[in-house]
């Protein structure tokens with residue numbers, strides 16, 4: 333079997349956070365009269381091959397990310413269970429599992445995984461995560477169902493409308509690996525050098541164009557009378573704060589995210605978002621406990 337290749341130390345960490353949260357969630361909810369479902373819209377193959385870095389410099393700035401000199405030297409590769417396998421291997425069963433994957437090979441591997449778990453109700457969807465997830469969310473009766481959704485894209489694929497639909501269920505606990513590196517790669521230092529495609533990609537992910545006034549400031553032109561420039565002044569913390577505020581505008585609770593990898597240049601923000609206002613405190617307690625236990629920055 334070919335292992336799905338991606339990620340590094342941050343992959344292990346995010347998967348461990350999600351594993352611990354599934355364990356917590358199924359334990360807490362098992363005595364309640366809800367149907368429990370697990371939804372993984374960027375499911376992968378079930379296996380993932382990760383590269384573990386031998387050396388990392390402890391730098392936490394946008395500049396460092398863009399400077400290849402600071403890239404970690406990568407040595408060992410190892411195969412670990414991906415999110416689909418992790419969810420299927422947790423002792424306490426979900427009533428249903430929904431996995432979406434657009435890559436044909438990985439989808440076929442999910443089919444094999446499904447065959448090995450014939451005791452479980454597993455739904456597979458081949459295609460785009462946003463479209464398929466909207467359909468899944470529409471089919472569920474959210475009055476008697478609770479769900480964990482793990483959004484784990486490679487980059488900026490997750491659309492704001494998808495997040496709105498998740499929040500509207502008022503019944504989902506969401507883990508969302510937000511691609512900070514993708515945003516600051518697309519959001520060029522000089523606004524005028526950004527093409528329409530890049531601007532629209534950020535708009536689609538954040539559901540607004542207000543990031544433009546938050547991330548950019550007009551700077552004086554030079555002494556020869558050139559036009560003022562719109563320059564990015566937002567640093568990584570500003571981007572994280574803006575995203576947290578956006579998510580908080582639709583979810584009941586969104587604590588500060590964990591930044592990943594745990595050392596070296598920051599590439600992702602692992603957000604936790606609770607859609608159900610009445611269950612927010614218990615969900616947050618579980619998530620905070622896990623984050624503390626993992627000693628993440």
Ligand SMILES: C[S@@+](CC[C@H](N)C(=O)[O-])C[C@H]1O[C@@H](n2cnc3c(N)ncnc32)[C@H](O)[C@@H]1O
Pocket residue numbers: 336338347373374375376377378379380413414415416432433434435438459460461462484485486489
């Ligand atoms: C970072 S990997 C997720 C890995 C998975 N969570 C795991 O732990 O094994 C992202 C996955 O999403 C898939 N993908 C990327 N864009 C997609 C899209 N628009 N719709 C569905 N799947 C997509 C990729 O093929 C890849 O398998």
